[in-house]
Amino acid sequence: MHQNSLFAYCEEKQVLGERAQSILVKLQAWAPNAATDRQITQAMGFSDLNCVRPRLTELIKRGLVEECGNTKCEITGKTVRLVRACK
Numbered sequence: 010m011h012q013n014s015l016f017a018y019c020e021e022k023q024v025l026g027e028r029a030q031s032i033l034v035k036l037q038a039w040a041p042n043a044a045t046d047r048q049i050t051q052a053m054g055f056s057d058l059n060c061v062r063p064r065l066t067e068l069i070k071r072g073l074v075e076e077c078g079n080t081k082c083e084i085t086g087k088t089v090r091l092v093r094a095c096k
Contacts, residue, residue, distance in 0.1 A: 029064040033073055036094040043077050043091035
């Protein structure tokens with residue numbers, strides 16, 4: 010990774026809230042694999058999807074996380090998004 014990219018990442022990471030940082034770190038650990046909102050929620054130990062979704066939206070808007078496809082949710086059977094940390 011280019012040094013400028015690392016510097017930009019560190020700057021952005023500093024202005025993120027604690028939960029957003031935790032979610033980003035979790036997604037980076039799964040890289041290059043993607044996860045659903047529910048998978049992230051469960052991995053973080055939360056029971057409510059709303060603990061993760063607003064922070065994912067924030068991370069997507071900042072360009073740190075991207076939507077990268079869809080999959081069928083194992084629990085609901087509905088089509089849901091997949092997200093992953095940007096490179």
